Amino acid sequence: MQVRVILFGQLTEILGQELVLDHLEDTDGLKAELISRYPALGAMTFVMALDNRTVTGNTRLSNNSTVALLPPFSGG
Numbered sequence: 001m002q003v004r005v006i007l008f009g010q011l012t013e014i015l016g017q018e019l020v021l022d023h024l025e026d027t028d029g030l031k032a033e034l035i036s037r038y039p040a041l042g043a044m045t046f047v048m049a050l051d052n053r054t055v056t057g058n059t060r061l062s063n064n065s066t067v068a069l070l071p072p073f074s075g076g
Helices: 009-014 027-037 037-044
Strands: 002-006 018-022 049-052 054-055 065-072
Touching: 002 009, 002 027, 018 027, 018 037, 018 049, 027 037, 027 049
Parallel strands: 002 065
Antiparallel strands: 002 018, 049 054, 049 065
């Protein structure tokens, strides 16, 4: 199962523009894998969106899912 991870804002400085990861079942596993590969991510605050929907809590991933990591936004 492949999952595409897209990044925004300051997260691109740590992880790059986009990742494709295999063999992940849920968003908790995805987050653990990303922090394992990129330890600086563990200190950052972000929200996950799965296939254009913000998720809270652990959510099951499907093949070819797209997960966006969204840093805090401020605006005016």
